[in-house]
Amino acid sequence: MTQSPASPLPPPKERRRLREARSLTQAQVAARVGVTRETVRAWETGRTTPRGRKREAYVRLLGETAAQEPSARPEVEAEREALPAGSGASASPVERPHQPEALDRKPLPASTAATLTPAQAFDALYAFCAPSLVRQAYLLSGRRELARESVERAFQLAWQRWPEVAVDPDPAGWVRATAYEYALSPWHRFRPRYRHPEPPPANASDRALLEVLLTLPPPYRRTLLLYDGVGLDLPDTAAETEASTPAAANRLLHAREAVAERLPELADPAVLHRRLAETASAERLRAAKPPTVRTGSERRATFWTRAAIAFTVALIGTTALSLRTAPTRYEPPVAPGATVQGVPPNVAPGPLSEKEQELRKKLREETVSGPDRLVPQLR
Incomplete structure (x- = not known):
């Protein structure tokens, strides 16, 4: 039976879980529904419906997937099953006590947006997101100026x-995703202002943690910061890093192992969460004022608009x-010169021989009218 257009649709997080429960990729779901893979990704993130x-x-x-499940499992159990067993971590990523630190994600304040x-x-x-985003970008890049620039550019684009x-x-x-992408861009290393390292944190423990974070690959560093620093759950972390839930879990576990190998005191996820917040909060990172960001965004848009107009003109x-200036008719090219048989080539002028010099001297010594026998006489 064909369902009505108002058929109930699960929330975005449940759509992703149901797809992964049947071990289906986004491309396979897109092929069955008749859309592109990007469309399925937008459905699962909630950007479109x-x-x-x-x-x-x-x-x-999705209904067929839900019917095949024996019971609707809680989301936490789904996250635990996504993690590989026997990883050697001290605690499961989902078993994390909530601590209201500087990097935690909190709900936006309710306001009459209308x-x-x-x-x-x-x-x-x-005002709500910029201060924490600057600290997060600092942990990602290890540069204070780049952290401020990343957040400012992200809000300008927004x-x-x-x-x-x-x-x-x-x-x-x-x-946040836009700021992270800008902060982790590999092209900053070619900019003159970012070729030399910045002064490290004054605290030795903060300096050691930042050095370990910067040795991690960018995807692992981003996953660790989103889960243990910001406080996202595993599906949201996987969606923001554009990875599957098992892949995000593996990245998280490997990143924790790398940090625990260099800093054993941070093997506990709760301690790591607290230290990330303390390290980011220890730096004096100030974000620009909102009017300044909006003005800079408008100026940048105006500049590129004028540049596009000038280029078009x-x-x-x-x-x-x-x-x-293009010719309106065909003009055949001039053929190169060819040697004609029997005609001697032109001889370039050169020094006179002795006979020629004597003849020239003789001609110059004679009168203008010529020899005497040629001068006319009056009778």
Whole structure:
């Protein structure tokens, strides 16, 4: 029986869990529903919602998965099963006591968003997220200036795309993912201002932890910070790092093992969570004011708009000049010269011989009128 367009759809986190319960990839689900893999990813992250026949097919596929499960397991049990057994970690990643530290993710304050202007809503989001994002970017990059720049650029991009970010289910996550991508970009090493290392933290323990974090590969470092620092659960961490839940769990365990190998006192996830927050909070990291970020975003957008217009005008002018000066008819090229038989080549002028010099002297000594016998006589 064909379901109605208003068929109940599980929440985004449950959609991902049901797909992974049947060991299906996003590409396989996309092939069955008839959409692209990026569309399935957007459905599972909650950025978009299926409609029409695609929604019916997607709901039917998820319903078949739910019917095959013996019982609806809690989310925590699903996260525990995603972790490989016998990993040697001191505690499971899901067994983490909540500690209200500086890097924890807290719910956005409830506000009447409908009565706020776009600038006021942006300023509220910036004031809520920017201070913690600067500290997180510092742990990712190990550079104070780069951390501030990453957060500022992320919010500038968010302001340029504010109609899209404002309706996003998790605008803070949108900005955080953009800031992380910018902070972990490998192209910063070619910039002159970031070629030399910055002064390390003054505290020896903070300096040791930051050195260990920077030795981790960027995906492992990002997964460790999101789970043990920010406090995301495993599915959300996997979704933000664009990895499967088992892959994110493996990255997390390997990162914890690497940290525990260098710093055994941080083998406990709760202690690691507290130390990450303390290390980030020890630095004086200040974010710019929201009006400054909005003004910088508008200036950057204006600059690139004018640059695009100037480039377009220059391209049009060059094309018009080429059309104006281009020949309107075919002109055959001039053939190269060829030697004609029987005609001696032109001899270039050179020094005179002795006979030629004598002849020139004789001609110069005679009168202008010539020899005497040629001068006419009057009778």
